[in-house]
Structures are given as structure tokens and as C-alpha cells.
Amino acid sequence: MLHANYFDGRSTRVRAVNLSVAGEDLIIAGEDVNFRVPFAHVKVDERLGRAPRRLRLKDGTFCEVRDLDALDTLLLSTAHRDGWVDRMQRHLQFVLFSIVACVALAAVAYKWVLPWAAAKGAHHLPPAIGKTLSVQTLRILDGKILMPSKIAEERRQALSAKFHALRLPEGGTPDSELLFRDSPQLGANAFTLPDGTIIVLDDLLTAIGDDPHTLAVFAHELGHAHGRHGLQLLLQSSAVGAFWTLYIGDISNLLAAAPAALIQARYSQDLEKQADDYGAALLVQNGMSPALLAEALKTLADSHSGSSKGGYLSSHPSTDERMRHLLLLAASFKDK
Amino acid sequence: MDKVSGSESSSPSSSPRAPEQLHFTGSGAEYFGIWIVNLLLTIVTLGIYSAWAKVRRLQYFYRHTEVAGSGFDFHGSPIRILVGRVLALVMLIAYNYSVRLHSPLTIVILAGIAVIMPWLLRNSFRFRLYNTSWRGTRFHFRGTVAGAYRVFLLNGFLTLITLYVMAPFMHQRLKAYQHDNTWFGRTRCSFHARAGQFYAIYLLLLAAAVAFGVVIGFSGIGGALAALAQVQKQGGHVDPHAVYRAVAILYGALILMGISIGPVFHALITNLIWNNTRLGEHRIECNMSPWVLIWISVSNFVLVVLTLGLFIPWAMVRLAKFQLESVRLLPAGDLQEFVAAEPETIGAVGEEAATAFDFDISL
Numbered sequence: 001m002l003h004a005n006y007f008d009g010r011s012t013r014v015r016a017v018n019l020s021v022a023g024e025d026l027i028i029a030g031e032d033v034n035f036r037v038p039f040a041h042v043k044v045d046e047r048l049g050r051a052p053r054r055l056r057l058k059d060g061t062f063c064e065v066r067d068l069d070a071l072d073t074l075l076l077s078t079a080h081r082d083g084w085v086d087r088m089q090r091h092l093q094f095v096l097f098s099i100v101a102c103v104a105l106a107a108v109a110y111k112w113v114l115p116w117a118a119a120k121g122a123h124h125l126p127p128a129i130g131k132t133l134s135v136q137t138l139r140i141l142d143g144k145i146l147m148p149s150k151i152a153e154e155r156r157q158a159l160s161a162k163f164h165a166l167r168l169p170e171g172g173t174p175d176s177e178l179l180f181r182d183s184p185q186l187g188a189n190a191f192t193l194p195d196g197t198i199i200v201l202d203d204l205l206t207a208i209g210d211d212p213h214t215l216a217v218f219a220h221e222l223g224h225a226h227g228r229h230g231l232q233l234l235l236q237s238s239a240v241g242a243f244w245t246l247y248i249g250d251i252s253n254l255l256a257a258a259p260a261a262l263i264q265a266r267y268s269q270d271l272e273k274q275a276d277d278y279g280a281a282l283l284v285q286n287g288m289s290p291a292l293l294a295e296a297l298k299t300l301a302d303s304h305s306g307s308s309k310g311g312y313l314s315s316h317p318s319t320d321e322r323m324r325h326l327l328l329l330a331a332s333f334k335d336k
Numbered sequence: 337m338d339k340v341s342g343s344e345s346s347s348p349s350s351s352p353r354a355p356e357q358l359h360f361t362g363s364g365a366e367y368f369g370i371w372i373v374n375l376l377l378t379i380v381t382l383g384i385y386s387a388w389a390k391v392r393r394l395q396y397f398y399r400h401t402e403v404a405g406s407g408f409d410f411h412g413s414p415i416r417i418l419v420g421r422v423l424a425l426v427m428l429i430a431y432n433y434s435v436r437l438h439s440p441l442t443i444v445i446l447a448g449i450a451v452i453m454p455w456l457l458r459n460s461f462r463f464r465l466y467n468t469s470w471r472g473t474r475f476h477f478r479g480t481v482a483g484a485y486r487v488f489l490l491n492g493f494l495t496l497i498t499l500y501v502m503a504p505f506m507h508q509r510l511k512a513y514q515h516d517n518t519w520f521g522r523t524r525c526s527f528h529a530r531a532g533q534f535y536a537i538y539l540l541l542l543a544a545a546v547a548f549g550v551v552i553g554f555s556g557i558g559g560a561l562a563a564l565a566q567v568q569k570q571g572g573h574v575d576p577h578a579v580y581r582a583v584a585i586l587y588g589a590l591i592l593m594g595i596s597i598g599p600v601f602h603a604l605i606t607n608l609i610w611n612n613t614r615l616g617e618h619r620i621e622c623n624m625s626p627w628v629l630i631w632i633s634v635s636n637f638v639l640v641v642l643t644l645g646l647f648i649p650w651a652m653v654r655l656a657k658f659q660l661e662s663v664r665l666l667p668a669g670d671l672q673e674f675v676a677a678e679p680e681t682i683g684a685v686g687e688e689a690a691t692a693f694d695f696d697i698s699l
Contacts, residue, residue: 005406007471007472008472009472009473009676010473010675010676011473011521011672011673011674011675011676012406012470012471012472012473012521012671012672012673012674013471013672014405014406014471014672048370048392048395048396048399048400049362049363049366049367049370049396049400050361050362050363050366050400051361051362051395051396051399051400051407052399052407054409060472061472062472064406064407085373085374085377085388088373089369089370089373089374090369091369092369094373095368095369095372095373098372098373098375098376099372099646101376102372102375102376102379105376105379105380
């Protein structure tokens with residue numbers, strides 16, 4: 001015997017009834033209700049927390065049961081079995097497993113799926129988008145963080161000429177623009193905008209000194225331009241932003257990324273390695289040794305030790321490992 | 337829950353009827369299991385299962401919401417919700433595509449969305465209400481398509497060209513369109529709030545925002561003066577920490593305003609709307625405290641961020657419980673007398689498109 005409320009679906013009248021099971025049938029008995037239906041025709045709602053469960057009959061009427069444990073006992077004597085999602089939702093082990101699985105899947109998506117999709121996307125975006133973003137970024141930074149270069153005009157022109165004469169591994173010469181700027185905040189640094197424009201800062205030129213090593217740094221930056229790493233990072237951060245907005249709410253709008261984040265964005269070790277490999281191939285193509293890039297990295301690492309400014313290498317992790325990799329490449333090219 | 341059995345209003349003779357408080361009996365821990373399992377299934381099925389997860393979420397909240405001893409229920413079909421979600425996604429992509437790429441097509445797509453939106457929103461109201469029931473009797477939305485175009489397109493246009501001066505008026509028209517066209521079975525709801533009452537709340541909040549802005553403005557000038565004094569003292573060097581501190585204060589103030597204005601507005605406007613809505617002769621009373629709502633919103637946000645989202649189920653339950661339990665039904669007669677209307681069928685397409693475009697207009 002199980003207490004329930006019966007609703008006829010035509011009015012809001014509540015009728016107290018008792019439910020019982022006899023053979024294959026459900027018996028509903030109470031004030032002006034007394035009938036039996038085959039249990040096979042009764043649909044039992046899944047259990048959602050402590051909410052009353054409903055036994056729905058074919059004609060749109062239903063019984064509402066509050067004593068969930070007693071209902072479970074009653075259901076044991078019928079052919080009804082709870083659905084698998086229903087059971088998982090109440091199963092502690094499965095709930096714990098779901099937490100772990102969700103976190104693991106989110107981590108996998110962030111670490112591998114997102115960069116892969118962003119790289120694909122970066123290569124399919126119309127070039128106009130990269131151009132617009134770069135022009136906007138430069139307009140915001142120029143005069144605030146980036147100042148006109150103080151390097152002699154002749155040296156800049158000579159470097160530009162050598163840069164544009166470089167032969168790329170895939171053929172042709174760089175169509176990236178090379179801009180010279182000075183920035184007390186950013187120190188010895190060079191970076192690539194989403195459209196491939198390379199900006200080199202005075203402190204970096206002073207720290208490195210000679211042209212071959214400077215060209216090696218340019219070769220590395222051309223690697224970022226070739227791989228469209230700037231756009232890729234931008235897509236990644238927008239995707240992460242969109243995800244958090246959807247997932248948590250829209251207060252994060254207040255934390256909208258400033259354009260400066262673009263140049264301070266940390267390339268992943270993976271992207272750095274890609275740019276190093278491309279730079280090394282480019283140097284070989286032009287009859288220079290990949291060791292130049294390794295040496296340039298060393299010079300920059302030395303110039304940064306003891307300086308509090310965030311420099312070229314602060315966004316370029318594990319210099320030692322990269323130098324080792326480049327020197328290995330240099331050795332293998334020498335053998336050929 | 338046992339407290340409910342006592343409030344059953346089945347005896348037809350008891351006439352001045354006691355107010356019926358809405359109760360929400362869900363719990364965060366209980367909902368967590370449902371939420372995380374459905375989240376996992378949604379991820380594993382690349383989002384397809386989200387339609388089933390949504391039905392379960394609505395059912396969890398509806399069934400734990402009780403008035404006069406009986407719970408509400410949600411009957412929407414997941415398949416229809418899925419179809420609606422696909423359509424919403426297509427429209428969202430078309431919208432983003434057209435906004436990013438400036439071409440003549442932009443205007444065509446935006447105009448198309450503007451024309452289809454009122455119809456979709458009206459369908460979304462229909463779907464949501466038709467699939468909501470209490471004691472086995474369904475709600476209905478009977479607003480006309482013409483009414484939807486008047487409320488969304490014409491009033492929206494008027495709001496824009498009057499630089500939002502008409503926004504409170506449009507809000508009042510929208511709620512009137514929704515609530516005047518809502519039926520519970522064969523009993524019609526009615527809406528009695530006047531536009532002037534909406535203007536009062538909007539102006540109050542505007543005045544508060546302006547006052548807040550003035551205070552921040554003065555403190556900003558104060559900060560700048562302090563920084564200048566420091567520059568003179570230290571001989572030309574701006575302390576970056578002072579700058580960071582000023583920026584942090586400014587951001588903090590903005591965030592504070594952002595998180596407090598929203599809940600205060602929501603509480604005041606929700607109280608106004610429900611206090612002026614009647615179901616037949618039955619009245620509704622809504623007494624939501626803006627201060628408690630600020631506290632719940634802020635603490636929910638902080639905890640959700642700190643737990644990387646794992647607190648979401650508790651946050652949802654807390655918010656639902658507070659909002660729902662600030663509502664009371666003041667019955668004018670027997671709550672057993674409502675009679676169901678003829679069955680109808682309504683598509684889910686409208687509702688899904690509306691949620692994807694994030695027009696949240698519900699309690």
C-alpha cells in the first residue's frame with residue numbers, strides 16, 4: 001500500500017489514493033477513483049533528487065508519489081527498471097568518475113585540441129583579419145609603449161635590405177614588414193604581429209651587435225610569421241574567453257584582454273620549437289649556420305640575467321634546451 | 337517534504353484563504369550528481385546530449401518547486417530542443433559571420449534575423465509555458481504574432497531612435513504581452529504594472545549609477561593628484577605600484593558596480609512585475625530583498641570561479657531557492673477549481689533560438 005495523489009489532467013483537483021500492485025496490474029483506489037491498469041502501460045518518471053515521482057497513465061492522468069523509498073519497494077515487484085542515466089546520477093562512484101573525466105577531458109581539449117584547431121583556423125582566416133588586428137595593435141602601442149627607434153638610419157636600412165634579401169625555405173623572399181622601435185619597458189625584444197609584421201626593439205639590436213646573429217633572430221621571427229602563431233594564439237585566447245563566458249557568466253567581460261596582451265602572450269614551447277626549426281632551415285637555406293640562433297639566444301639570456309625587465313626570453317621558455325636543439329641541427333647540417 | 341502536507345488547501349470551506357508560499361526543496365549536493373553526469377554525457381556526445389541535460393535540469397528545478405503542496409513539472413521533448421539548438425547555432429554563426437565580414441550580405445542577414453526573431457521569441461514563450469504544468473494542468477501562451485512584432489520590432493526601434501528613453505516603456509509592454517497572454521488551463525493571467533512604475537525603478541538605478549560614477553571620478557582624480565605629488569617628490573619617476581593600485585581600485589569599483597547594480601535592478605523589477613500579475617482573481621506577492629540577492633550573486637560568482645565551476649549546481653540551487661521562496665500566492669478562492677484547456681502542440685525551435693541569443697526574460 002502506497003499513498004499518492006491522483007490528478008485527472010483536466011482540473012487541479014487533488015485526490016488521495018492508495019497504490020498497490022496485483023500481478024501485472026497497478027491498482028489505484030481512493031475517493032471517486034477505483035481502477036486497475038496493466039503496469040506495462042504505466043510510465044514511471046526517473047528519480048530526480050527528492051522530487052515527487054509520477055506514474056503516468058496513457059490517458060494523461062498521473063499519480064504523484066512522495067514516499068520515494070516506498071515507491072522503490074513497490075517497483076521491485078514490477079517489471080520496471082530505472083534508466084541507466086538515472087542510476088548513474090545517484091551512484092557516488094560514477095559521480096566521482098564524472099568529475100575526474102570532465103576535468104581530464106577539459107585538460108586534453110585545452111592542451112591539444114584547442115591549439116590544433118586554432119592552428120587550422122589561423123591558416124584559414126582571411127589575411128584581412130590579421131592585417132586589421134595588427135594595424136589596430138600598432139596604433140594603440142605606438143607612442144605609448146613603442147617609441148621611434150634611435151638606431152642610426154644607415155644601420156636600419158642595411159638590416160632591412162639583408163632581411164628582405166633572405167631566401168625562405170619554401171621559396172621567395174619575406175613579404176613581412178620589418179619595423180624598428182625603441183621601448184624602455186619591453187627591453188631587448190622582438191615580436192611578430194598577427195599579419196606577420198616583425199617589430200624589433202633597439203635594446204635587442206644593441207645586445208646582439210652583429211648582423212648575422214640579428215638575422216638569425218629575424219629567421220626565428222619569420223618562423224612565427226610563417227606558422228601564423230600570432231593569429232593562432234589570438235584564436236586560442238578568444239575561444240577560452242568565450243568558453244568561460246558561457247560556462248561561468250558574463251562578468252569576465254570586464255576583464256577583456258588588452259592589446260598589450262598580444263605581444264606579451266607566451267608562445268608555448270611547441271610554437272617556439274616550430275619557429276626555431278623554421279629559422280634553422282631558413283639560415284641553412286641562406287648559407288648560414290643554425291648555431292647563430294643558438295648564440296643569439298645565449299647573448300640575450302646573458303643580457304637579461306640581472307635585469308628586471310621582461311625580455312625576449314621571458315616569453316621563450318627553457319633556453320638551454322632550445323640551444324642544445326639548435327646546435328644539434330647546426331651539426332647535422334654541417335655533416336651534409 | 338513534510339512541511340508541504342500541512343499547507344494542502346483541499347478543504348473547500350476555509351474562506352479567508354491563507355497565503356501559499358512557494359517552496360523550493362532541491363539541494364546542491366543532490367543536483368551536483370545530476371549536473372556532472374549530464375555534463376560528462378554532453379562533452380562525450382560533443383554537445384548533442386545537452387538537450388536531454390536541459391530537460392533534466394528544468395525538471396529538477398520545476399519538480400522541486402511547490403505551491404499549495406503540489407510541484408510544477410516540465411514536459412518539453414529533448415528532440416525538439418535539439419532541433420531548436422541546431423537552428424540557434426546556425427543563426428549565431430550567420431550573425432557572427434555577417435558582423436565580422438563587412439559586406440552587403442551583412443545587412444541582408446541582420447535584417448533576416450531581425451524579422452524572424454519576434455516570431456521565434458513568441459514561439460519560445462509558447463513552448464516554455466505549454467510544457468509547464470501544475471497538478472497536471474498546463475500553462476499556455478496565447479500572444480499573437482502581430483503582438484510579438486509590435487513588442488519586439490516596433491518598440492525596439494522606438495527605443496533605439498529615442499536613445500533608450502523609451503526602454504522602461506518597452507519593458508512594460510513586453511511584460512504585459514507575456515503576462516496578459518499567459519493562461520493556466522482556462523484561467524487567464526493579467527498584468528497591472530504601469531509604465532510609470534518601470535520608469536521609477538530605471539531612474540532610481542540610473543541616479544545610483546551616476547552617484548557612484550561621481551564618487552569614482554573624484555577618487556580617480558584624487559589618485560592622479562597623489563601620483564603627481566609622488567612624481568614631484570621622487571624627481572620624475574612614477575612608481576608603477578601606485579599606478580597598478582589606482583588601476584586596481586578603478587577596476588574594483590567598476591566590478592563592484594557591475595555586480596551590485598544588476599541584482600538590485602533584478603530584485604526591484606521582479607518584485608514590481610510579480611506584485612502586479614494576477615492569475616484569474618488570485619494575486620501574487622513577490623518580496624525579494626535586493627541586498628540578499630547581491631550577497632548571493634557575489635558569493636556564488638566568487639565560489640564558482642574559485643572551484644573552476646564545480647560550485648555551479650549549489651549556486652543554481654541557492655539562487656533558485658532564494659528567488660522562488662520570495663514569492664507567495666494569495667488565493668482568492670479554491671485552488672482546485674482550475675480547469676485544463678484543449679491540448680495543443682508547440683515546437684521548441686523558438687525557445688532554443690532565444691536562449692542562444694541570450695535574451696533572458698524569465699523569472
